[in-house]
Amino acid sequence: KSKDKGGNVVAPYVPSLHAQAEERRVMEQELRGALDRGEFELYYQPVVTAEDGTLNGFEALIRWTNQTLGNVSPGRFIPLAEDSRLIAPIGEWVLRTACAEAMRWPSNLKVAINVSAEQLTDPNFAAVVVSALAQSGLPPQRLEIEVTESVFLRDGGGAAQLLDQLIALGIRLSLDDFGTGYSSLGYLRKTQFSTIKVDRTFVVGAAKGATESIAIIRAVVALADSLGMSTTAEGAETELEVETIRTLGCSNIQGYYYGRPMPASDVLALFRPPDSLPCAAA
Numbered sequence: 001k002s003k004d005k006g007g008n009v010v011a012p013y014v015p016s017l018h019a020q021a022e023e024r025r026v027m028e029q030e031l032r033g034a035l036d037r038g039e040f041e042l043y044y045q046p047v048v049t050a051e052d053g054t055l056n057g058f059e060a061l062i063r064w065t066n067q068t069l070g071n072v073s074p075g076r077f078i079p080l081a082e083d084s085r086l087i088a089p090i091g092e093w094v095l096r097t098a099c100a101e102a103m104r105w106p107s108n109l110k111v112a113i114n115v116s117a118e119q120l121t122d123p124n125f126a127a128v129v130v131s132a133l134a135q136s137g138l139p140p141q142r143l144e145i146e147v148t149e150s151v152f153l154r155d156g157g158g159a160a161q162l163l164d165q166l167i168a169l170g171i172r173l174s175l176d177d178f179g180t181g182y183s184s185l186g187y188l189r190k191t192q193f194s195t196i197k198v199d200r201t202f203v204v205g206a207a208k209g210a211t212e213s214i215a216i217i218r219a220v221v222a223l224a225d226s227l228g229m230s231t232t233a234e235g236a237e238t239e240l241e242v243e244t245i246r247t248l249g250c251s252n253i254q255g256y257y258y259g260r261p262m263p264a265s266d267v268l269a270l271f272r273p274p275d276s277l278p279c280a281a282a
């Protein structure tokens with residue numbers, strides 16, 4: 001119909017923009033009640049040692065199933081939660097749930113959770129972590145908190161101070177998605193991260209033989225080694241990607257090749273002795 005008005009190509013896009021805003025509004029509204037309705041679940045993805053594939057622990061990844069919206073990926077709703085101040089209660093639920101769940105695993109296994117920059121603007125955050133550890137009984141050494149560089153951009157100095165408080169508690173910090181943002185080396189001097197997580201884009205590139213990706217992974221591994229940090233390569237799906245990462249010297253690997261994110265019950269089943277398997281059929 002817009003063609004009748006003289007070739008106006010803008011008009012057809014207006015309803016779609018409107019629909020986007022409407023979808024956002026509905027999602028935010030549903031997000032508000034999601035915690036109370038118990039719509040969130042944590043999935044856990046294995047992280048293994050690159051050298052021999054032994055299990056080190058799991059990264060907790062949130063999942064949301066809503067009656068109206070169905071399954072919504074964290075890539076879509078986490079940014080919305082961050083913008084609408086809902087991230088604090090959701091993040092606290094993630095922290096407490098992951099700590100409690102990890103207590104049911106063999107005691108050598110760690111659990112990693114993702115924490116948004118917005119959560120670190122709350123001066124109370126370290127106290128919430130202390131409480132979650134105390135309530136669950138999880139030793140701080142078994143908890144890893146993953147942040148991205150965006151925490152340093154958000155507020156001047158406050159986040160770095162908060163991260164220092166967390167380190168003082170004995171928990172580990174990881175720098176997530178390294179290489180995709182500013183990747184300023186200053187952050188690595190400011191904060192004692194245990195692990196640098198190399199983004200999947202470099203893993204994919206390196207396996208395809210892209211010289212830039214290979215050079216960047218090599219440089220990150222060398223930097224981490226000399227700073228006493230470990231490296232985790234994210235998103236390895238194929239044997240070639242796993243072999244490439246191993247050759248480049250990353251300490252740990254996480255990706256579909258070793259396991260997809262799975263429900264808590266599937267994790268527990270991994271530790272059940274095989275002779276008790278018939279129980280699982282019930």
Ligand code: C2E
Nearest residue numbers: 061062074075078094114115116235236237254255256261
């Ligand atoms: P992330 O922390 O970098 O998590 C890794 C993402 O890569 C996850 O996506 C995971 O499912 C996916 N992945 C793992 N292995 C592979 C692979 O081999 N191939 C491919 N293609 N993908 C792989 P997911 O679960 O959709 O989460 C996306 C992002 O949402 C996370 O990225 C994290 O930034 C955020 N997120 C997830 N859970 C939480 C949470 O509880 N709190 C906060 N604040 N953010 C979360």
Ligand code: MG
Nearest residue numbers: 059114146176
């Ligand atoms: Mg992560």
Ligand code: MG
Nearest residue numbers: 176177197234
């Ligand atoms: Mg990541």
Ligand code: MG
Nearest residue numbers: 176177199234
């Ligand atoms: Mg990521």
